[in-house]
Amino acid sequence: MKGIIFVIDGMGDRPMKELGDKTPLESANTPSMDKMVTEGITGIMDTIRPGVRPGSDTAHLTLLGYDPYEVYTGRGPFEAAGVDLDVEPGDIAFRCNFATADDDLTITDRRAGRINSRTDEIADTINQMKIDDNVEIIFKESDAHRGVLVLRGEGLSDKITDADPKHEGNKPKIVKPLDDSDEAKYTADVVNQFVNKSYEMLKDHPVNIERIENGEHPANIVLPRGVGAVPQITPFEEKYGLKGACVAETGLIQGIAKLAGMDIIHVPGATGGINTDIDSVHKHIIDTVKSDKYDFILVNVDGADEAGHDGDTIGKRDFIEKIDPIMKDLDAMDDIVLFVTADHSTPVSIMDHSGDPVPVFLKAPGLRVDDVTEYGERAAAKGGLCRIRGSDVIYIIRDLMNEMPKFGA
Template structure:
């Protein structure tokens, strides 16, 4: 179970504690008391892991080999059947002013009407022989797939990363005709998206209601579909993925996992945690050997610099931990995929806490689950790609190395 972005840095306003240290988490603390704890570097020390690359590493794949960009995972996760040769992008519904300056990268955390906007984008014509496939994901997220001959994923991102700037001009990252063509098409796509959406009925209604309009699409994370060994084949386990965002669902799908959709799972701090809990418990009762669970709200709060909301969300998520711990004969691993400090409002390379509970685990002396207390734990400091080896050994399913 990965609490996305849960880890943080000490905050002055919290008495130099982290949100996890500040939050009341009796169930996580109980898990620490009956489990084995430590620190984890999702990829390796000091590397600022993305949610995608960290999950790939935690599942036992080499992110430096498998990862081609975020787009293909997002596209697969929202149900687009990507094909070899397709170039996929992760996108934001964003807000631009009359001068083309981005004033809100997430369009007011838009929740409704994105399907209608997607219909309009899918009517776009860029160039003969190039198909535009666009689909909304959760909240402000979406995916774009360009399908056609002579395309390349070797292009830069358009995302300015911060408000107050225009979308970046997309440029080729290699001197090929394919990269130049794709960069030109993407720049054209961004311009056309603004023309198509600035007077869209959904946006006119949002403006009337005082909400930021989703009047421009910002693509990033270009990538081609990777070839990976299915997770079930790799480990001999029957896997399932329960996640809120298209990105993590896509990683699960490309890894050959079954997917479980949860009603009301938004990927934000307003997500329906009760439904997520029920979905986990129902899925655990079925014929699966491995559950990958991702809960995203703490990461959203970190990116938005919402200190109090991050503390509150961690406290709410703690109740899920309590219910899952009631499952018998289960190895339960709780960790984060990266740190998303309030002070940085982005991912950092800080290690994250991890705890493993289950049969025959060598319980250590840690009594609280947070970034500092787990440093005294028996796992010491591991990397994300160690987790599956440790789990397979605990399950007595690993193969012996040597005689």
Template sequence: MKGIILIMDGLGDRPLKSLGNKTPLQAAKTPNMDKMAEQGINGLMDSIKPGIIPGSDTAHISILGYDPYEVYTGRGPFEASGVGLEIFPGDIAFRCNFSTADENQIITDRRAGRIREGTKDIIDSLNHMVIEGYDDVKIIFKESTGHRAVLVLRGNGLSDAVSDADPKKEGNAPKKVVPTDDSPEAKKTADILNKLIIKSYEMIKDHPINKKRIENNQPPANIIIPRGAGAVPEVEPLNEKYNIKSACIAETGLIMGIARFAGMDIIEVDGATGGTDTNLDNISDTIVNHLKGVDYNFFLINIDGADEAGHDGNSKEKVEFIEKVDEIVIKKLLDIEDCYIILTADHSTPISVMDHTADPVPMVINGPEVRVDFVKQFSEIEAHKGGLCRIQGSNVMDILMDLMNNSTKFGA
């Protein structure tokens, strides 16, 4: 028996007047998700616990059965691992955005027009960076998908106790990075980062890629904004924890990095961008092809486009992307036999908020001998009527392992 957890990143939402007081998921035409709801057991999930706003990282850590309050050291190490950087104890890693700044280094676009091409060439230039006074610290950049990148600082006397530089909104300068404790290591790291941000603008503002983008009326990717500092965590391998053979199909470095730390194999997909323009046909074909094999019996799958639309505040795009996932991915999964499929989200990203919220997300489980309830539509509003009731992310793997007959008895 095989098991799948398919996470539609940021799927959850709140009712919108523009959609007739429906959520994007309610407003979308989703006959295949609705069929899953009708044939399965439904409920609501708080990926961490009620009232706690989850990040995509902490949510996935919890859903995989780890305690994020113990495992999570910051987003950076997961991003770094996800893009293939080997990181070591003592390294401090950060997630970064390629952003657009004006001549006064005021951020005019936090995501540099969601740049898709040319970031590797820009990174090649940045990897020559040396910060005056800190020649002993090695600076390593690596591009990720789209506007995302990672940064690793390697050297003695560094700390992850530093704040983020992300201004969160356009029209502001990058925030000054400050130490969050009184240690000399944190002060040193904060000073390096503040100098690094200024240096990144000086090094890449006139890069050929950016000159070309300006000529094409596109926002240049001319500054790096680091955030999510973290030291390297220790994680029990998922395969040992649950006695499974696991693999991850994901679009972003963050999710792939979490999977790598958990010891999962990574199955990469051509054309998976992490945005609403991602190649869903390739993703669905990859899922189906590997389900036919014998190498793995558990898959974590992450599809990110609904989250992007939520962060952009674009309800039309979110509805359309949900419909595309329903038609291209979910439709194919309905034909899979001898497999338990969990469809859910990691968190809500409401259009009205344009960021994550603590609203619980819908969940449905399909598979042999599932206790089918009376829910007939997959949505945030209908899910509460289902037989799963309201659970937490930390319950998901235990429930799936029990259904797969892969659990052991607690007690005599």
């Protein structure tokens, strides 16, 4: 028996007039998932707890059986692991966005047109930045508009705020210390200098001159957020005795799996967007599930979340439809316990994560099948799994895999 958690990132949503009072999932044509739901059991899930808006990081940690209130130190170190940057004790790491700023540093696009090429050249320039002799700047591009900053040196602190203003039309936030320590004050000052210097170094960068000539948004500023020191995570295999692999598109999810000791399966052509090479994603998921090497596989596809963040209703619905053929192949396998879910809702109307519970279903041998015949937020709420929490998932899967020790004699 193999366990699989298949996360359709940000899939949960709310009914929309544009879709005839349906959600993107309810409106999507998903014959394979509907068949699996008919033969399986459904429910809804509060990934962390009702009303809590999960980040993808805290959500995935929870699904893997870690308590984010214990192990989560910030998003940065997971993003760093995802691009193979070491974060050592004493370092602090940030998730960054390549963004577009105008002359007075007002952010006009937090994702620089979802830039998807030559960010390595921009990273090379950022790596030449000097702030003072005490602190080393280590920067690496991740997928699309994402990047990672690691600061290394004496006397740094992760007790500081973010620079990313989170909404266009604002200037970068002035980073502030969160406690009275000299370390936090110093680190905040370093990060503020980093943001300003990134604009100075990038505004006339050849990559950006070319982007402007092509009518694209330049990546002329770097916005750090999600600061964190290195987290302590018990390896997944040590915790559960299951050898794990992760097939994911984005550095964040790969980084979480890597820090949990799982093997990372790289997917050529995966962009994390609705334009991803879905055939390549499909092939790598199925090959990994079929491989004898693994007992447990974490899958994450990210396009529905990106479409939610972009306010793209039709893109979100159509991306969900693209997942259905992958499910058809998983449906043909007998020896799996498959848990399909979103990590959180990203309603198109909000363009960000919400606390709405997400629809889930289970395919496994021996289930107490319910009456639900369609995969959707409201249909799933009528299913036999009822309303669960994300922290329940790894227990439910291990039980159905016959891997759970008995509690008691």
